[in-house]
Amino acid sequence: MTHASGRHFLQIPGPTNVPDRVLRAIDRPTIDHRGPEFAALGHEVLREIRAIFKTEHPVLIYPSSGTGAWEAALVNTLSPGDRLLMCETGHFAVLWQQLATRLGLEAEVLPTDWRHGADPEAVETALAADSAHAIKAVCIVHNETSTGVESRIGEIRKAIDRAQHPALFMVDTISSLASIDYRMDEWGVDVTVAGSQKGLMLPPGLAFNGVSAKALAASRSASLPKNYWSWDDMLAANKSGFFPYTPATNLIYGLRESIRMLLEEGLDNVFARHDRHAAATRLAVGAWGLEVLCLNPDEHSSSLTAVLMPEGHDADRFRAVVLEAFDMSLGTGLGRLAGKVFRIGHLGSFNDLMLAGTLAGVEMGLARADVPHEPGGVQAALDYLADRSPESAD
Numbered sequence: 001m002t003h004a005s006g007r008h009f010l011q012i013p014g015p016t017n018v019p020d021r022v023l024r025a026i027d028r029p030t031i032d033h034r035g036p037e038f039a040a041l042g043h044e045v046l047r048e049i050r051a052i053f054k055t056e057h058p059v060l061i062y063p064s065s066g067t068g069a070w071e072a073a074l075v076n077t078l079s080p081g082d083r084l085l086m087c088e089t090g091h092f093a094v095l096w097q098q099l100a101t102r103l104g105l106e107a108e109v110l111p112t113d114w115r116h117g118a119d120p121e122a123v124e125t126a127l128a129a130d131s132a133h134a135i136k137a138v139c140i141v142h143n144e145t146s147t148g149v150e151s152r153i154g155e156i157r158k159a160i161d162r163a164q165h166p167a168l169f170m171v172d173t174i175s176s177l178a179s180i181d182y183r184m185d186e187w188g189v190d191v192t193v194a195g196s197q198k199g200l201m202l203p204p205g206l207a208f209n210g211v212s213a214k215a216l217a218a219s220r221s222a223s224l225p226k227n228y229w230s231w232d233d234m235l236a237a238n239k240s241g242f243f244p245y246t247p248a249t250n251l252i253y254g255l256r257e258s259i260r261m262l263l264e265e266g267l268d269n270v271f272a273r274h275d276r277h278a279a280a281t282r283l284a285v286g287a288w289g290l291e292v293l294c295l296n297p298d299e300h301s302s303s304l305t306a307v308l309m310p311e312g313h314d315a316d317r318f319r320a321v322v323l324e325a326f327d328m329s330l331g332t333g334l335g336r337l338a339g340k341v342f343r344i345g346h347l348g349s350f351n352d353l354m355l356a357g358t359l360a361g362v363e364m365g366l367a368r369a370d371v372p373h374e375p376g377g378v379q380a381a382l383d384y385l386a387d388r389s390p391e392s393a394d
């Protein structure tokens with residue numbers, strides 16, 4: 001290996017680039033997690049994180065990958081054999097469903113073509129047919145990171161209400177929280193699943209459950225086995241700013257800093273920034289003559305764009321060329337999309353020039369890998385960014 005000069009471009013849709021402010025915040029001595037200094041830190045992050053989830057309810061923080069938060073959501077609220085309504089929007093939805101099945105839950109799965117989000121009408125029909133209320137939870141991935149398709153969570157909430165069904169509503173926001181508008185309380189979400197390494201701009205290693213009063217009530221009679229994930233133990237310790245076992249202390253320093261950064265920028269500005277970069281990226285893809293995987297204009301993800309490779313060209317070979325030539329990592333195709341798409345992450349700590357560099361790397365990579373395309377994608381994106389400066393955006 002020779003030394004690569006300059007910054008690596010980490011443009012996968014998570015983990016994302018960790019800003020220097022967060023790195024500096026983490027770079028401190030680890031303290032006694034049972035001592036008074038930690039209690040102040042614990043109280044602060046447990047209180048402030050709620051604004052990011054747009055909830056008044058408790059948010060629990062685990063030392064874990066996002067997968068742990070999926071598991072925590074299920075084992076705390078459900079009992080063996082319980083039925084779930086899930087929607088197969090893509091690879092991450094499949095993984096959550098597999099996890100549920102391995103826990104002894106029964107998943108009823110609404111399919112999609114992996115190019116559209118969860119269909120609120122299909123959710124309503126499935127719930128209306130369940131007059132015995134056997135379905136205990138509806139589980140939806142807000143931003144399907146394998147496809148770049150967003151599901152309309154507010155509309156799915158309305159569909160559940162129209163069916164007058166009492167199921168819990170669980171939403172995976174691992175690649176949407178702090179990038180795409182998400183409103184836990186307004187949308188009546190009972191369990192929000194999140195992770196540290198995407199919109200929150202932290203390294204991997206923290207996972208979150210936002211928990212409504214209804215979810216907490218369901219947890220009282222849920223009988224799936226749990227220990228590490230137990231909400232009861234976590235909430236009891238959190239009351240005094242502590243955790244039931246050793247927390248990821250240094251990541252929590254980082255979390256305090258990332259929450260401050262998000263609130264300083266303002267969540268609405270954060271969302272507008274992601275929308276703008278996503279729109280510019282789609283213009284670049286169109287100018288290259290390539291196709292965005294997402295087919296519904298109302299469901300384009302603002303945190304990543306999945307791009308279909310032309311027939312006969314392997315997306316992973318293209319990605320390897322970009323990594324080798326330009327030191328940039330793009331996201332791989334997952335599950336049934338392996339080799340067929342590459343994904344451009346444009347979330348987290350990101351700005352116009354980072355997007356320009358990212359798109360330049362893709363355009364130069366397309367030429368270098370002999371992928372048929374038109375030039376001019378970068379220019380199309382730059383023109384859009386220039387026309388729509390953040391100040392002029394509505």
Ligand SMILES: *Cc1c(COP(=O)(O)O)cnc(C)c1O
Pocket residue numbers: 014065066067068092141143144145172173174175195204
């Ligand atoms: C990244 C991601 C996951 C998995 O998170 P891990 O930290 O890898 O366990 C789950 N769901 C979505 C939507 C994701 O983007």
